[in-house]
Amino acid sequence: MSIHRHLPALIAGRAIKRQSIPDLPLEEFQQAIVESVEEGWRVVSLFGSPDAGGTVHLYVVLADDHGSRLYVGSTTLSNREYPSLTSRCTQVHLFERELAEQCQVKVTGHPWLKPLRFQRPIFSASHVGAIAEDCVSPSPGVMDFYEVTGEEVHEVAVGPVHAGVIEPGHFRFQCHGERIFHLEISLGYQHRGVERALLAGPNNRSIHYAQTLCGDTTIGHTTAYCQVVEALAKCQKTARAQTIRAIALELERLANHVGDLGAMSGDVGFLPTASHCGRLRGEFLNMTAALCGSRFGRGLICPGGVRFDLDAAAVRGLLAKLELCGRQTRQAVELLWNASSVMARFEEIGVVSRDIATELGLVGPAARASGLARDARHDHPSGLFRFTHIPVSVWESGDVFARGYLRWLEIQRSLDFIGTQLKSLPAGAISSAVGNLSPDHLAVAMVEGWRGEVCHVALTNATGRFERYKVMDPSFHNWPGLAMAVRAGEISDFPLCNKSFSLSYCGHDL
Amino acid sequence: MLDILIARLQQGHKTIAYPRGEPPALPPHFRGLPILDVSKCPQGCQACADSCPTQAIDLRQAPILDLGRCLFCAECQESCPEKAITYQADYKMAVRRREDLRLPAGGKLSLAHELQGKIKKLFGRSLKLRVVSAGGCNACEADVNVLTTIGWDLGRFGVDFVASPRHADGLIITGAASENMKLALKKTYEAVPDPKIVIAVGACAISGGPYINHPEVLNGASAVVPVDLFIPGCPPHPLTILDGLLRLLGKLKSAHPTAV
Numbered sequence: 001m002s003i004h005r006h007l008p009a010l011i012a013g014r015a016i017k018r019q020s021i022p023d024l025p026l027e028e029f030q031q032a033i034v035e036s037v038e039e040g041w042r043v044v045s046l047f048g049s050p051d052a053g054g055t056v057h058l059y060v061v062l063a064d065d066h067g068s069r070l071y072v073g074s075t076t077l078s079n080r081e082y083p084s085l086t087s088r089c090t091q092v093h094l095f096e097r098e099l100a101e102q103c104q105v106k107v108t109g110h111p112w113l114k115p116l117r118f119q120r121p122i123f124s125a126s127h128v129g130a131i132a133e134d135c136v137s138p139s140p141g142v143m144d145f146y147e148v149t150g151e152e153v154h155e156v157a158v159g160p161v162h163a164g165v166i167e168p169g170h171f172r173f174q175c176h177g178e179r180i181f182h183l184e185i186s187l188g189y190q191h192r193g194v195e196r197a198l199l200a201g202p203n204n205r206s207i208h209y210a211q212t213l214c215g216d217t218t219i220g221h222t223t224a225y226c227q228v229v230e231a232l233a234k235c236q237k238t239a240r241a242q243t244i245r246a247i248a249l250e251l252e253r254l255a256n257h258v259g260d261l262g263a264m265s266g267d268v269g270f271l272p273t274a275s276h277c278g279r280l281r282g283e284f285l286n287m288t289a290a291l292c293g294s295r296f297g298r299g300l301i302c303p304g305g306v307r308f309d310l311d312a313a314a315v316r317g318l319l320a321k322l323e324l325c326g327r328q329t330r331q332a333v334e335l336l337w338n339a340s341s342v343m344a345r346f347e348e349i350g351v352v353s354r355d356i357a358t359e360l361g362l363v364g365p366a367a368r369a370s371g372l373a374r375d376a377r378h379d380h381p382s383g384l385f386r387f388t389h390i391p392v393s394v395w396e397s398g399d400v401f402a403r404g405y406l407r408w409l410e411i412q413r414s415l416d417f418i419g420t421q422l423k424s425l426p427a428g429a430i431s432s433a434v435g436n437l438s439p440d441h442l443a444v445a446m447v448e449g450w451r452g453e454v455c456h457v458a459l460t461n462a463t464g465r466f467e468r469y470k471v472m473d474p475s476f477h478n479w480p481g482l483a484m485a486v487r488a489g490e491i492s493d494f495p496l497c498n499k500s501f502s503l504s505y506c507g508h509d510l
Numbered sequence: 511m512l513d514i515l516i517a518r519l520q521q522g523h524k525t526i527a528y529p530r531g532e533p534p535a536l537p538p539h540f541r542g543l544p545i546l547d548v549s550k551c552p553q554g555c556q557a558c559a560d561s562c563p564t565q566a567i568d569l570r571q572a573p574i575l576d577l578g579r580c581l582f583c584a585e586c587q588e589s590c591p592e593k594a595i596t597y598q599a600d601y602k603m604a605v606r607r608r609e610d611l612r613l614p615a616g617g618k619l620s621l622a623h624e625l626q627g628k629i630k631k632l633f634g635r636s637l638k639l640r641v642v643s644a645g646g647c648n649a650c651e652a653d654v655n656v657l658t659t660i661g662w663d664l665g666r667f668g669v670d671f672v673a674s675p676r677h678a679d680g681l682i683i684t685g686a687a688s689e690n691m692k693l694a695l696k697k698t699y700e701a702v703p704d705p706k707i708v709i710a711v712g713a714c715a716i717s718g719g720p721y722i723n724h725p726e727v728l729n730g731a732s733a734v735v736p737v738d739l740f741i742p743g744c745p746p747h748p749l750t751i752l753d754g755l756l757r758l759l760g761k762l763k764s765a766h767p768t769a770v
Contacts, residue, residue, distance in 0.1 A: 118690055120725065140690040160694045163673035165641045165655040167648050168691060189690045192645050193726035205563040208581060208720045215649025215745065272514050276521050278659035282748075285656075286537065293539030296649050298744065299583055307584075308539055331517050338513060506647050 003028050004036035004062060007071040013382035015231040015443035018459070021059075021074050029058065029075035030085055036062050036071070037089050042361050044070065044446075044455050046095040048077075048103035049468035050123055056080055056103045059468075061444055061457060065379040070444055077105060084110035091361035094476060102195075114143045117188035117509050122196045140188050141170045148174035148181050156491065160189045167505035171494075178490045183483045190509035198469035202229060202437070206466075210456075211298055214473050214507035219245075219252040219288075220449025221471070221507075222301040224456040227382055227445035229303045232437040232460060237383070239426035241305030246384035247421050248288060248297050248306075250414040253450040255284035257365075257407040257414075260502045261333055264404050267496045268345040276332035283325045287318055305431030315422050322422070326415045333408050346401035350485040350497035353398055362481045364452015364474045365410065366501055368394050369402035376448035385448075390417050400493075403500040437464040451475060451504065473507025525663045529762055533601070533749055540747070541582040541597035544575055546615040550594035561589035564713070564722055577603060577619075578611040578716040581744040604741045604754025608732065611716065611740060622739055624760030629705050633679050634759055636668045639709070640678035640702065644695050645688025645727055646719070649745040650712035654682060656748050664752070667761055675699075680707035680738075686714040686727035687734055699735045709739040709758075711751060716740050 008020050024032065033043060044061040051057060055076060062071045082105050086093045097116040100107040104121050107113055118140040141160065153176050160168035168189035174182040194209050210225035211218050223245055230237065262277025285295035292300035292308045300306055310318075336342050352362070357370035367374045375392040377385040393409035395402040439462050447454045452474030461467040482501045486494050526534050536542070546558075551573075559567040566579035567586060586595045604622045605611055613619055625633060643651050657664040658671060672678050675698045687695060699708070710731045713719035718729035731737050741754040756762040 139693070160691065161640075161642055161675075161698050165643075165651050165658075165671055167643045167651065168694065189694065190643075190645055190685070190688060191690050191726055192686060192688055192721040193724045194721075196726075197721070197724060204561060204585065205720060208563045208583060212647035212649070212720050212744075215647035216652060218649070272517060275660050276517065278656075279524050279661045282656055282659060282661055289537040289540070291539075293537050293541050294582075295653065295747070296745065298581075299541075307588075314538075328521060331520065335514055335517055504648065 002035060004032040004041065004071060004073075007032060007062070007073045009069045009071055010444060011068065012070060012376070012380035012444060012446035013227045013231055015438060015441040016072070018440045018442055021072050021442060024073055024075050026075050026077070026082070029060070029073055032073055033060055033062070033085060033092065034089050037091060040066070041071075043089070043091040043095065044453070045457055045470055045472050046092055046099070047457070047468070047470045048099050048105060049459055050103060054123070056105055058082070058099070059442070059457070059459070061455070063380065065374060068379055068381075070380065070446070072442060072444075080104065081106045081108065083108050084113070086110050086112065090359045093480065115188065117191045119188065119191050120193070120196070122199070141186055143186065145172045145184050145186070146174065146182055152176060153181070169505050173491060173494075175491055178492060180486050180489055180491050180494070183486050185479055185483055187479070187505055187508050190506040192510070194510045195469060195471060198466055201466045201469065207302065213471055213510065214504045215296055216256055217252065217449045217451065217454065217473070217504070217507065219248045219297040219301065220447050220454040221473075222297070223249060223383070224445040224447045224454045226301055226303045227447070228443045228456045228458045229437065230434065231443040231445070232441055232458060232464070233303070233434045234438065235304055235432055235434045237305050237432055238428045238430065240428045241430050241432070242384040243421050243425055244291070244306045244310065244430065245301055246388075247418050248291060248300055249447070249449070250418050251284055251288045252297065253414050254411060255281050255288065256450040256502070257411050258284060258329055260499065261336065261404060261407055263502070264400070264496065264499045265336060265342065267499050268342055270336065270339060270342045273332050273335050276328065280325055280329050280332060283321070287321055290314060290318060302431065304434040305429070307431070309430045310425065315425060319419065319422050322415065322419055329411060333411070336404070343401065345496065346404055347399060349400045349493050350489060350500060351397070351399045352481055352485045354396075356484050357398070357481065360480050360484065361477050363477045364448070365403060365406050366452065366478045366481050368392070369406045370398035371396040376446045376453045380446040382446060384421075388421070390414070400496055400500040439464040449474060451502070452478065471510055473504055475503040475508045478503055479508060524661050525666075526661060529756060536599050536601065536747070536749070540599055541584055543598045543600040543603055543619065544577075544580065544582070544586075545596055545598055546573055546575055547594045548573055548615045550592040552592060555591070557589040557591060558586035558595055561585040564717070564720065573615040575613045575615070576611060576717070577613055577742040578608060578740060579713060579719070579722065580742060581713055581720060583744070601747050601750045602753050603743070603746070603750055604739060604757055606739060608716070608737070608740060611742060622754055622757040625707070625758055629707070630760065632705065633707070637680070637759060638670050638672045638678050639680055639682050640675045640698065641671055641682045641684070642695055642698050644683060644685035644691035644715075644731070645721070646685030646712065646714040650684035650714070653745045653748050654684065654711055654751060657752060662748060662752060667756065667759065669755055669759070675701035676703070678702050678706075680709065681735070682709045682711055683715045683731040683735070684711050686718045686721045686729065687731050688727050692728060692734055695731070695734050707738040708735050709741065709754070710737045711741045712746060713742060713744045716742060719744060
């Protein structure tokens with residue numbers, strides 16, 4: 001019996017009625033997850049949503065990437081108990097830890113049940129009666145870390161405050177000499193309660209939460225938020241709005257990929273590319289600022305379309321800058337591949353095999369660098385990507401080099417794409433009216449941000465407000481990939497491996 | 511090796527001339543200092559205050575714009591029927607006291623004055639800062655970091671970001687000061703030798719920003735440590751951050767008297 005084959009299908013950027021989502025018995029719900037993942041589907045999201053009475057309902061969004069379809073299932077936890085699936089399906093590992101923490105569900109049999117973000121339960125004020133007063137999380141970073149003991153085995157603890165200008169997180173290494181046996185990553189320091197605050201929205205702060213879920217992915221997350229709202233409001237965007245959104249998304253990818261190549265270069269002490277790319281990243285951010293006044297794209301994307309239009313002079317200016325910066329980026333980046341001192345540090349370091357990437361459910365460049373042709377722009381296209389395609393770049397070796405080189409491949413694709421779109425910008429309005437949200441619906445948006453799949457799921461109640469709003473930053477899927485990449489490697493290669501993944505703390509912590 | 515030299519030659523010298531020369535051009539839709547022209551306000555209109563996601567506009571008595579809360583998002587500008595609120599291209603917004611960011615309509619911002627006395631003598635020519643990210647979105651961190659690129663070259667002013675609080679003269683704090691970062695932030699501050707300064711960068715670090723009044727955050731750095739310089743924005747433009755640092759060190763006056 002293949003239960004997952006009978007789940008209702010939807011495509012990214014659309015909404016379905018909640019009544020069409022079957023409320024499965026828990027065993028069947030779990031069987032659908034395990035069997036579908038065995039067949040090659042992925043767990044895009046798995047989350048709990050407490051109802052007004054405090055009963056927790058689980059929802060799962062599964063992706064059949066080859067069929068370009070998403071499947072949704074749900075179950076009701078009558079007694080707030082849930083037997084863990086993690087030992088049968090690795091992809092749900094963090095989701096189940098989140099579930100235990102966010103919804104105070106008793107997850108039994110989980111091999112690794114520890115706090116994920118050290119957060120309060122997501123129950124809104126009206127549910128407070130249903131939760132115990134002692135549900136306050138323990139102090140951040142305080143938990144039982146996996147420990148290796150033995151002669152000459154030692155532990156290295158790093159963070160939450162790091163040496164660079166980066167976000168906080170705690171890393172606990174078990175080492176034998178320079179060799180890493182195991183890395184455990186403990187996050188949550190950036191937790192600011194966004195999913196809880198999105199409940200009962202949308203309101204005048206909702207879009208600002210979307211814009212600041214992860215600052216360097218403002219366009220990715222805001223597009224996903226707007227797609228969810230538009231799907232629920234049945235709003236049709238104009239071609240011009242879709243095109244400007246797609247240009248902004250690819251500019252965001254350019255800025256971050258170029259910046260990451262510079263940072264990786266700096267980490268191996270190769271300063272020419274580090275210097276040039278550090279500056280060029282800023283030039284691409286300035287191109288986003290030319291669209292909307294903000295280097296991170298704040299204020300550009302709004303429900304119904306975009307807020308700022310481009311006139312002919314602005315298009316000419318952007319094209320000229322794109323051409324110049326593209327040329328300079330090529331020159332700066334190609335230095336890397338021709339420098340043997342760089343390649344010696346990039347190749348065969350931090351390898352994630354295709355099998356591990358599949359098992360963990362990695363997304364974005366981290367997955368594509370391990371040979372998985374997985375790209376929401378191609379597999380679950382929304383907006384302009386339903387009509388215009390960007391070739392999916394894939395590399396097989398799964399090492400630091402692969403994650404770097406893949407970025408370079410994507411930079412070239414994005415440069416071409418933006419140039420083409422700017423030259424053929426459709427005429428018309430830049431926004432359409434957005435009505436009220438449909439009550440009792442579920443909508444899913446999938447946007448391929450520069451780090452990978454940004455997925456937002458909204459569930460509306462009977463009055464068309466958010467009963468639950470689930471945010472999936474690609475980093476949530478990819479942090480375990482970093483832990484696996486450094487296993488059996490040298491601890492001195494950790495910073496380089498970390499840069500090659502370039503994951504978000506705030507996007508994970510929410 | 512030859513290709514490295516050719517690239518170096520062709521990429522050219524890219525450090526901005528500012529502050530000796532003109533600051534880099536800001537984009538056409540840039541949202542700097544907001545100005546409220548109350549003479550245009552219709553009687554009893556609350557549209558801007560209602561649209562503001564962080565209650566940065568207070569119209570209860572004499573209208574006040576709180577730049578410490580402002581996300582520079584332009585919702586107010588769009589909601590105003592009379593176009594009474596406009597964002598200027600003025601990027602200069604750093605101040606020394608939190609209350610200086612509560613700008614009365616028609617008022618002038620009292621921009622940051624420089625450090626005085628012994629602390630000026632100590633830090634005026636060499637200021638080493640430790641950056642602590644504490645519950646934000648990483649955009650402020652990104653635009654703080656950009657100051658160290660060759661385009662801005664912060665090192666030429668004697669300002670550097672260092673890897674340890676033990677090596678630092680002060681902190682730059684970004685983020686709303688999450689509950690989960692409270693202890694680490696406090697310990698990092700305590701690890702900086704005296705005398706020390708603290709700079710809060712961005713709406714989150716000043717007021718909590720978009721997360722203001724969430725139980726998960728402390729509404730900014732001031733809840734944990736004393737702050738000496740407030741740089742508003744969401745995130746502030748690198749030029750706004752640089753302007754604030756140069757004002758604090760008194761370096762703007764000597765380099766570019768007309769900019770002050």
